[in-house]
Amino acid sequence: MVAMEMSRYRFLIVLTVLGASVAGLLFSAQWKRGQVPVKVGRVERGEMLITVSATSTGTIESESQLTISGQAVGRLLRFLVEEGDQVRKGQILALLDSEEARAQLILAEANLQAARARLEQAEAGVRMLATQIHSEISQTTANLQQAEAELERVEGLYREGFASQQQLDAARATYQVAKASHQAALARRDERMVKDREVAALRAAVQQMEASCRLARVQLGHTEIRSPAEGIVSEKLIEEGELVRVGVPVLRLVDPRRLYVKATIDEFDAQKVRLGQRAVIRVDAYPGETLEGEVYHISPVVSGGKLETRTFSVKVSLNSERALKAGMSADVEIVISRLEDAVFVPSLAVVEREAHRLVLLVEGSRVRLRPILAGDSNWTYVQVKQGLNPGDWVVLNPDLSKLREGTRVKPEFVSGGSGR
Known part of the structure; x- marks a missing residue:
């Protein structure tokens, strides 16, 4: 009997504690909801x-901002950099179609080669002509001197009665022929001057062709758009495949x-x-x-x-x-x-x-x-x-x-x- 009363007492205590805990949880939840x-x-x-x-x-x-523009006409093949990339001076940033520029360079180099060949041929001809003229002048000078000496000798003999009129006439004729030949040889120096002017014209043509080659190389180089300074690519201003013209902005750099x-x-x-x-x-x-x-x-x-x-x-x-x-x-x-x-x-x-x-x-x-x-x-x-x-x-x-x-x-x- 006593044992049953004790068990009932414990049960009531446990029930009371559980009830208090549940009530506390409900109160806490209601508090938190508020x-x-x-x-x-x-x-x-x-x-x-x-x-x-x-x-x-x-x-x-940036205080230092550069706009890079095209310097040649051509279609933009591709960019080699992206926006935000750090670039160095001289670095290639983009490529243009270079087929036409390469063809122009090949043509200019062919023209230069032909002009040089013509110049070399003309210079060789002038050298040969100069040698001939020099030889003829030397030979006719010697002949003239010899004819002049012979004429003087015959004239002396003729005055003393030791030479005939026929011998004197022959000496005079020989002298006139030698003199004419010498003058003809000297006249060929004008021919040399004409040839020298022709060579000068050909040399000028070669210089012009060399300048054309340099220009063609520059134009080919312009198909590679390079950075003029160190910086960061801040913006691409055109799209790949667009036609680039001289002065058209392509990229922008900042320092x-x-x-x-x-x-x-x-x-x-x-x-x-x-x-x-x-x-x-x-x-x-x-x-x-x-x-x-x-x-x-x-x-x-x-x-x-x-x-x-x-x-x-x-x-x-x-x-x-x-x-x-x-x-x-x-x-x-x-x-x-x-x-x-x-x-x-x-x-x-x-x-x-x-x-x-x-x-x-x-x-x-x-x-x-x-x-x-x-x-x-x-x-x-x-x-x-x-x-x-x-x-x-x-x-x-x-x-x-x-x-x-x-x-x-x-x-x-x-x-x-x-x-x-």
Whole structure:
């Protein structure tokens, strides 16, 4: 009997414990169903950079940009590089159809060979003619001298009565023949001059053919489009198979060592921006990172129509070892001042309602609407002069349609950062 009572007692205890556990689980589930999941950020204290932000996302560009154009007419066979490739000076970037250029070179070389052959033949003829003329002049000179001496001798004998009239006439005739032959030989020097002029003309023709060959080689070389400098291929401007003409842009190169960000600033901030100011740059290719830069050019002109926001452009140098490329998008903040020992909150936590700035402060498991007195701001943070303390947690991107004073929340804590 006692044993049965003890067993019943134990059973009741177990049943009571199980009932309490089930009730606790049901209460916990009901509690969790009433919680709204939120991301929260921390209020920090430290140095805060006050910045001017660009009105829109800027673009990375290069101070040194080359457009490579065609220097010959031909169909583009293929590109040997891709956009983004690093190229060296003199590297072949693309090939044009070279069949016509090669044919022109073959024709020019054939013409040159024929002209040289004609020149060599004419020069050989001139050399042979010069030898003949020289020989004839030498021979006729000797004959003339001999006839002249014989005539003088016969004339002397004739005066002394030792030679007849017939001998004198014969000596005179021989002299006249020798003299005529000598003059004819001398006259052939004019023939040599004519031949020399012909050789000069042929030599000029050879030079012209040589120039034609050089030009044909240059034209053939232009079917290989080469890089005029070291750089990165930023853009292909035509497609393979298209006809390239002289002066038609084919590719664009940029110098990766001279990159900058071009950004637009609202004219309202014109008085705040100065040359030499530091800039903070964020590039989509490297999320979560900030790059350093410096303002080195400010446009003197404000652009924008009557219905548009009026802005001016700035150029910000890039001081980074990262592999940046022209054409990448970049967000720019220009640092205009620094706040020491500032209290700041993520800008995603601040909302405006009826000209007041509010945050949702997390206290335990509930949120409280907390008005704040905001000061300066940058892209990421807002200075808090009153209303919050360092170490407080606030809701990021609060949805006021779901979150009200006292709403229970399930916070997901997001690590804080510096005021940069």
